[in-house]
Amino acid sequence: MDSINVYFLGFVFVALLAEIIWSTTKKKAVFNLKESVGNFGILVGNNLLKPLSLAWKYLVFDWVASFRFFEIPTGIFTIALTFLVTEFAYYWYHRLSHEVPVLWTLHHTHHSSIWMNLTTAVRLNWLGNFISPLFYIPLVLLGFSPEIIVTSLAVSLFFQFFLHTEAVGKLGFLEGIFFNTPSAHRVHHGSNEKYIDKNYGGMLILFDRLFGTYQKEEEKVKYGVTTGFLSHNPIVINFSPLLQFLKGSWKREKQRVREQGVNQLIRKQ
Template identity: 70%
Template sequence: MKTDVYNIQFFFAGFVLVALLVEIVWANVKKKSVFNLKESLGNFGIFIGNNIMKPVSLGWKYMVFDWISQFQIFNIPINVFTVILTFFIAEFGFYWYHRLSHETPLLWTLHHTHHSSMKMNLTTAVRLNWIGAFVSPLFYLPFVVIGFSGDVLLICVALGLFFQYFLHTEAIKKLGLLEGLFFNTPSAHRVHHGSNEIYIDKNYGGALIIFDRIFGTYQAETEKVNYGVTTGFFSNNPIKVNFLPIIQYLKGNWKREKQRIKEQKS
């Protein structure tokens, strides 16, 4: 199973380049300004860093899943039905991990990396925080405790992320009746990346949009999307993009705690 997951992610990495070339051709033919060279190079730098750490992050996922499996309440068998159910469970877990990454300040410092991109193209999809790869597996542990296979769960998560890669584009317009129905779409995900007031904290779904419908966080694309975070341009430096938000957060908390102690002593 470990080899299967690694092969899926390796295939994903190769497919990134092929699909990206198609998008570049589309952008040039249609004369669409969807790329910024410095930003795209920064995204590739982040992508390379994640792949260098892939053996470690993948090993970490299996380690925590293997450890938690000793506490399983049930032993859910692996068959067609439970594999499909596991995919839905993985999507449910992703929805809440994604939503909490927006609503919880500490998690936002990691997710900020992905949203600080000022353009929407396929390189944006791989702009993922290096630390985040070690945090996200923790949100799926309750499902392993219930009895779902950790191996199947990891494959479902990987497939969901593979699907999401194609959502980061302007080349695919709104899909008519399919919008907001069942699967996530590029239009719905463009909304998620928008800093427009109407778009903030909307459309958290991964491959599926149904949980946004259920929990009231769905928003259709109704106006031109302004990409990036509300504070504007952040950086194209992969190191800053990955670590500066969390450093600023911890530094701010340290200053507030220092001030609190000072006020108590006065």
């Protein structure tokens, strides 16, 4: 496992270096030093919590596995099926993280950056890893292997890391068919009204097509959230939305946009 982590970090470092060289050569303002330092601060926090979050994940899955209705044998077909249903569960977890206000307080961390680069991929809420396993409990109850579920999520998250970039343009006929792409994920990070709550897929864009949440990249993406810049401080980025929710002053993006539209209409009248 240690060797896998070394290879992963090496691959990530090379990709990040390539993106920095690309942005410098093309004079693309996709990086902000303070923002990138803040993102890495969030990454450090998640790594410090990783032993605890992994222990929690396996504790939940092992406990639930004792109540499973079936036991699905492991084979090439069932591994592929497990990956597919895990992506399905991820789609709904991700979608609900935008649509349910308390979950949005956690996912907001990932979306509050107004820059799009590979460091944005590691901007993940510290509490999120303790909530996400709960959404895969139905799969374990149905007999899917917890180990393969966790592996499927790891593969998907590795793939998603490379979606957080402007260095890769649209991929022609590959857009919006089966796999997620950097273009589709740039849309997901947009605060443009037509981009909000779109393209929830992880490694696959398939379920967005099936459930009507796919949106292709048509206009320049305005990254971040509708309230604009939040902070470079990892603690503020992680906990400010949750505190606002507890104070009763928290709204999800779609609700905020609708209220802004109503207010503008009232002013015109």
